[in-house]
Amino acid sequence: MAAAYRGVKRADPSIPVLNGGPAQRTGGLGGAIEDVEWLDRFLAAGGGSSVDALGVHAYLGSFDAAADPGCQPLCFGQVNEFRAVMERHSAPQSIYITEFGALEDTSIDLGQFNWQKLSPDQRASHLVGALRTASIEYPWIAGATMFNLDHATVGYIPSTSEQYWFSLLNPDKSPRSAFIAIRDARQSGALP
Numbered sequence: 001m002a003a004a005y006r007g008v009k010r011a012d013p014s015i016p017v018l019n020g021g022p023a024q025r026t027g028g029l030g031g032a033i034e035d036v037e038w039l040d041r042f043l044a045a046g047g048g049s050s051v052d053a054l055g056v057h058a059y060l061g062s063f064d065a066a067a068d069p070g071c072q073p074l075c076f077g078q079v080n081e082f083r084a085v086m087e088r089h090s091a092p093q094s095i096y097i098t099e100f101g102a103l104e105d106t107s108i109d110l111g112q113f114n115w116q117k118l119s120p121d122q123r124a125s126h127l128v129g130a131l132r133t134a135s136i137e138y139p140w141i142a143g144a145t146m147f148n149l150d151h152a153t154v155g156y157i158p159s160t161s162e163q164y165w166f167s168l169l170n171p172d173k174s175p176r177s178a179f180i181a182i183r184d185a186r187q188s189g190a191l192p
Contacts, residue, residue, distance in 0.1 A: 005050040018055035019047065021098035027072040036081050043089035053094035053142055056082050058069075061103040062116050065130040076100070076130045083140060095145035097134070102126050104165045104176060113162040124181035131182065131191050146182075 005017050019042065022035040033041070039054070047053075056079065063075035071077060082095060102123045103116040110117070118126060127146075134141045151157045152167035159165075168179040175183070185191040 001047055001050040016052040017050070018053050018096050018098065019051050021055040021057040023030040024057040024059055024078065025072075027073065027175060036078075036085060039082055039085050040089075043085065043091050048086075048089060048091035053092050053096050055096050055098040057096045057099040058144070059100060059116075060126050060130055061149075062118055063103075064126045065133040076133070077136075078156065079138060079141065083138075094140055094142040095138075096142050099147045100130070100144045101166045102178070103162060104167075104178070106159070106165050106166075108160055110162050110165065112158070113165075116162075117165075120177035124178040127178050128181050128185045128191065130184070135192050156161055 001019060006134065007121070008015055008017050020163045023032060024035050024037045026034065035057070039056070042048075058076050058079050059074055060076045061071065061074045061174050063071050063077070067075040067077050069075070069077040069080040079095065079097070082144040086092070102118055103110070103113060104123050105117040105119050128162055133171065136142055146168065148166050148168070150169045150173070151161075151163040152159075152165075152171050153173050157164050166180075168176055170176055182191070
């Protein structure tokens with residue numbers, strides 16, 4: 001990370017450098033380190049001096065943005081845990097959510113992702129609520145990247161994949177309810 005940081009800053013000092021966001025609450029699958037523990041170790045090892053802001057993932061699961069950060073297995077409120085780790089280490093002051101989203105309901109069995117399914121209206125409401133919470137209550141969140149705009153449209157991701165149902169667009173490229181709700185909230189000024 002330090003070498004990458006130096007290289008980026010030599011090329012263009014104005015480009016912000018972020019770490020790759022750790023996978024959110026993996027449960028230690030495959031020997032993975034949990035995200036909050038990973039962030040703690042990264043900062044303890046001096047990683048904060050090699051980034052301008054921290055990258056994290058903040059999927060909603062099936063919870064709205066107001067859910068307690070201790071929710072299991074994951075929710076948007078977990079960003080508060082990341083913030084607490086940052087404060088303990090006097091780390092960079094900003095977070096970028098490098099992946100964030102919610103899963104639209106389908107009758108297709110999505111295996112380990114089934115618990116995250118939300119009706120189109122719930123999904124739209126939860127996503128807008130999370131974006132609003134981030135912009136109003138969490139000034140230390142500098143931005144959020146939605147996963148994903150168009151995985152249902154590309155043709156090579158099957159409808160049996162969770163990626164297809166995280167998409168904000170339908171296979172015919174028409175907007176799903178969540179896309180419309182986010183667009184309308186931005187146009188009305190409810191979201192930046």
